[in-house]
Amino acid sequence: MPNRIVYIVAFFASLNTFGQESFQIWKSKVYVHLDNRTELLKDFQSAGRFIEKESKHGKALLAIDDSLVAREMYFERQVYMDTLVSSGRRSKLSKPVMAKYLKRLAYAYYDNDQAEGTTDILNKILAKEYRLPTLSRIECLMILGNLELNFQLPDRAISKYRRALSEITAQVEKNKPLVRSSIYNNIGLAHSRLNNPDSTIYYHRKAFNIRKKENSTYAMGQSLNNIGAMYYEIQAFDSALVYFEKGYHFRSVSSEATESSLAESWTNIGKTHFRLGNPTKAKELLEKSLEYCKRANNMAIMKRNYEILHELYASEGDLKAAYSALGNYYLVRDSLYGLEETKELLRSSYKQELREQALSDSLNRVANRKIFEEKSRREEVIKYGLGFALVGLLLILGLLLRNYRNKVRSNKQISQQKNSLEEKNDEIIGSITYAKRLQDAILPSEQSLNKHLPEQFVWYRPKDIVAGDFYWMHTSLEHTFFAVSDCTGHGVPGALVSIVCSNAMNRATKEFGLKETGAILDKTTELVLESFSESKENVNDGMDVSLIRLKDKTVQFSGAYNGLWIVSEDVKAITGQLQSNQFRVMEGEGKSLIEIKANRQPVGYYENRVPFNSIDLELNSGDRLFLFTDGFGDQFGGSDNKKYKTSKLKRFLLETSTQSILDQRLAIATEFEAWKGSNEQVDDVCIAGIEID
Template sequence: GRVWATEAIQLQEEARDTSGLLGSYRIGGILAHIQGDQLEGMRLWERGYVLSVAYSSVVEQANFLQNLAIAYRGLDMQPEALASNLEALRLREDNQLGRIGPVLNNLGAYYSNKGDFETALQYHERNLAILKETEDTRRLAMSLANVGNCYFKLGQEETALQHVEEAIELVKATRWLREWSHSLYVYSQIRLAQQRPAEALQQAQASLDIAQQLEYTQGIYLAKEILYEAHKAMGHLQEALQYHEEYVTLKDSLASRETEKLALRQRYEEQARLDSLGNVKERQLQDSRLEASIRQRKQQTLFWGIGLFLSVVAGSIIFNRLRLTRMQRNIIRQQKDEVELAYKELDRKNQEILSSINYAKRIQGAILPKENRLHGLLGDYFIYYQPKDIVAGDFFWLQQQGGKTMIAVADCTGHGVPGAMVSVVCHNCLNRAVREFGLTDPAAILNKTREMVLAELTEAKEDLADGMDIALCVIEGSTLQFAGAYNSVCVLREGKEWPGLVAPESDIRFREHQDTQMLEIKGNRFPLGKFPTQKPFETRTVHLHPGDMLYLFTDGFSDQFGGQKNRKYNSARFRELLFSLHTLPPTLQLNGLKKEFMDWKGDFMQIDDVCVLGFKV
C-alpha cells in the first residue's frame, strides 16, 4: 500500500494533479501510521496541509489538521495538537462543513488531560448533543462516559452517574468492549469517591476482565489502580498489595513508552530543523559525510573479510584499499565543493526573491492612502496596520467624490504575496467603481466591484475562489451610509440616543458600557467574490453626532492566538478594548492597540494580517 501511495505521489507531482495529490498525501500518511512510521505519516500530512492552503481547499485543510492533531497528541506535542484542533473546528464551523464531533471530542480530551474540566465539559456536551441525533451508539457511549467523567471531576457525582449508567446500558447492548471497559472504570471511580468500595470493586473487576481480553494496557492499568484503592478501603490488605505491585509494574511499562515517545518527538523536531530552508547547506553536507562514512565502513568490512580468508593476497588488498580511499577523498572533496557552490546559488536566489518581495511592498505602499490625505479627510484618526509577512492581504482605501468621503478596510483571501496580489486587484476595482462609473452609494460600489473582481479572476485558466471581506463607509455631513461583506463598522457615542436610525433591526446591535453606547452595523453574510448565491449588497444609514468615534477593522486582531491558554483573542474581548480606549486621543488609542496585541500574542506566531482604522467625527 505504501509503495503504491509513494508511486502515486511521484506521478501526481509530475502531472501537477492537485486533487489527486491531496488524496495521496492523506492516504499515504494513514498507511504510514498503520505500519508504525509516525514521522513519515506526519511529513505527508504536513505537505498535504500546505498544498490544501495554497489551493484554498477548505475541506482538505480541515481533514489534514484533524489527522495532524491526532499525530501531535500521540507525540505529546500538546500546543500543536490544540492549535490544529481549534483551526479545524473554525474551518468546519465557518464553512458549514459538518463532522465537527470528532474535533469536539479531541478538544474535550485535551482539556481533560490539562485538568480544565469546565472547558472540557463544554466541548464534550456539544459532541454529545450531535451524537444523540445520530445512530452511532459506539461514539455516543464514549461521549456519555466522557461527560460523566467531567461532572465527576467537578464534584457533581449524581449527574455523573446518570451519564455513565446510560453509557453502560448502551455498550452492553452493542458489545463495544473497549467503550464498555472505559465506562465501567469511570463508574467504579465515582463509587470509590462516594465511599462505596464494594460496588467500585465489582465494576473495576469487570472493567479489568474486558481490558485484559482486549490486551488494552491503559485500561488494565486504570482498573488495577481502582482495585488497589477499593481493597485497601475494605481492609483487604493482601489483595491491595498484590494489585499495587501489578499497578506499579504497569506504570513503569507506560513510563518506558513515554520515553520512546519523547525520543520519537526529538527525531521529529530534528528532522523538522533539517528540513528548514536555512539548514540546506548543513543537511547536504551531513548527507555527503554520511554516505562517505557508509561506503568507508563497507570497504573496511570487505578488507578484513578478505584478509582473514585470503591472507596470501593481503598486501595487494591493502594497496587497493589505500588507492580506493584516496579516490573517495577526492570524491568527497568534489562533492563538498559542489554543495558549497549549490548553497551559494541558493542564497543568491533567496536574495533575489527577498528583493522582489520588498519591491512588491513598496508597490503596495504606494497604493495605500498617505498620512496627509487621511488627516485632511478624516481629521483625528489612527491606523494600526500590521502585516503578517512583508506584504499583506489587508488594505485600507480612501476616496472623495462630490462632497462624500469614502473609507474602507478590506481583508483579501490569504496573506503574504498571494494576498497582496489579490489586494491590488480589489483596490483597483474599488477605484474604478468610483472614478469610472461615478458610484457613491456603498452597496452600489460593492456590487460593481464584485462584478469587476469576478471578471478579472475568471479570465485565469484555473477556477479561482479569491475575493475579500470589506467594511465600506460613505460619510456626507452627519449622515453615514454603510455596506459590508462579513465585516462590520462600530460607532461609539457618549450617553446619547440614536434618532433617525434607518436600518433593519437584525443588522444592528447595541452594546452599553457605563455612559457609552456602541452601535455595530453588520455587513452582509457573504464575501465580495465567488459565492454559491450572488445576492446584492445592502446599504444601511445612520446619523452621526460630533464626537462619535468610528472603527473599521479586519478579523486579524480578534483571531490572534495567545494568552496563557493559547486561545483566540475573540470579538467580544476586542469590542471591550474599544470601549476602554475610545475616549483617548487617536495616537494613544493606537499605542494601546499595539501594546494589547503584542502582550496577547507573546511568543506565539502572528497568524494573519491586522488592520484597524479609527477616526472621530
C-alpha cells in the first residue's frame, strides 16, 4: 500500500515538470541513467505519460523493461512496470494490450519474491476478457504452479501444471516442443515433494523422451539428474549413480553447460559414491565440485559439498578435516543467510529513497502552489478550494506515514520475535540432527553389511529425524548375528531407548560372550532393566526384536513379539524341523511364506517372564529371510485410508521374492509410498531381507 501511495504522489508532484520533452529524449535519458539508480527512478516517474500512445511507443517501452531484466535490476523493473500499468488503466487501454503489461508486472513481482502480488495479477489476466495468447497462458500457469510448489503445496502445483498441459495446442507443440517437457519436469518435482517415487520417475522420463527427440542435451542432463535424485532419496544408490553419471555426460557436452551445473553433477555423483562405500572417489569429485563452485560463487552447492565432506571425514576418523569442513559449512550457510538479509536491506533502501524523492517533489509543489495563489487573489474560490484540498492531502499523508511508521515498528518487533523463535528452533533441530549422527553410529555400515551378508537389503524409514527402530549386527569367528528392533516410542524418546537396547545387545555378545540367541535376549533384558532401575519412576520401556544367528545355511532364531518370515520352495523341509505351534504357513505360487513365531513378551519389564526360545533351522540356497518392525503394517493409506496390515505385507513379500534382493527393496519402498500417499507416516519402518547362498 505505501508503494502505491508514493507512486500516486510522485505522479501528481511531477505534473508541473511535464514539459514538451519528446519520447526519444526521455528514452535516451533512461538508457544513460541505467547505472544511476537515483536519476533512473526520477525518469520512471514520468514514464506513464507515454503510455497514452502505446501503439506508437509500446515496443520501445517494453525494450526498456527487457534491458532492466537483462541487468537483473528487479526492483527498478517493478517500479517501472507499476507506473506503466497505473497509467495504462487511467488511459483505458484495451484488455489485450493491458494484459501484456500486467504479465510483465507479475513477473516483476515474482522476481522480487512477492508471491501475493504475482498470484493476484496472473489469476486476473487468465480471465477470458484479457484474451491472453496461448503460450503466455501456459507461462502464467507454470509460474502459479511454481509458487504453489515454493509454498509446499505440491498437490495444488500439480493442478496448475495439468491446466498448463491442457492449454498446449498443435501450434505450440510444433513451434515450442520443449514446453511440454518443462511441464512434465515440474510435475515430477511436485511428486518428489509428495514422496511419490514412481510418479516422480515416470514424469521425468516423459520429459527426457521429449528432450531426447529434440536433441536438447542440457535439458536431457537435467531430467536424468532429477531421476537420479529420486533414486538417491529412496536409497537405491546403484541406480542413482547410473543416472547421475548419464546426466553429467549430457550436461558436459552441451553448449549450455555452466560451471554450477557441472559442479552440481559432481556433487551428486560424489555423495552417491560415498553412500556406496567409495570415499576416495567421493572425495575427489566433491573437491572438484568445490573448485567450480568457488569460481561460479555458487554457495548453495558449496554448502552441500561441505556437509557431505564433514560426514565423509568423520566416518574416516579424520576429525581435523571433519571439523574444518563443518566450519566451512556454517560459514557458507551464514553467508547465504547474509546475502538474503543484504538483498532485503537494499530493497528497503531503494523504497526509502523513492519515498524521500516523492515527498520532496510534493513539498516543492505545495510551495509553488501557495505563491501562485498569493498572486491570483482574484481566484479566491479556487485558492481556498486548493488550499483545503492540499491540507486534506497533507493530513492524509501524515496519517498514512504515521500508520506506516507504526507498521514498520510492529514488523520490526515481529521480525525480532520470529528471529528469536527461528534461532531456538535451529538449535533444537541442530541438537536432534547431531543426535541422529550418534544414533547412526550404532547402526552397522553398508560396507560391513555387504561384507558379512552379501545378499541382503535393509529398508529403513524413520518417522522423524531420529528413530526408535534400529538394526544391529555382530560378527564372531564362527557366526554372524543380525537383528531388527522396535523400541518403545519414536523420535527422540525412541532413539534414547534404542541406544540403551543396542548397548545391551553389544554387551551380551561381546562382554558376556553369549552365542545362543535366546540367551542373548535374556541377558539383554537383564541389562536393560538394570539400566532403567536407577530411575525414581517406573520405566517400562524396552523393545520388540527379531534376532538371528547365521552360519552357512544354519539359522538360529529368537524373537520378542516380532517373528521371522522365511520364503522358500521347500516348505516341508523347514516345517519338519518345527513343532506345530511354532509356525504358520501362507501358500503361494511355487513358493510359500513360513512365519516362525516369537515369544509373546518384550525385551524389558514383563510379568510372568519366561526364558526366550532358541529355534534352530537348516535352510536351502535361495531361501529368503525377512526381519521387520510393525511400522509398515500400521501405516494408514490406500483408497479407504485403512491400515496396510501384516497379512497384506506377507503376501506382498511373498509375491516379490522372485525379484533380485535389490529390486525387491525398491519394490518395498515404492509400495509404501504408493500406499501412504499424502498421509503422514505413523511410525518408524524397518524391513531387512537376507538370501541364503
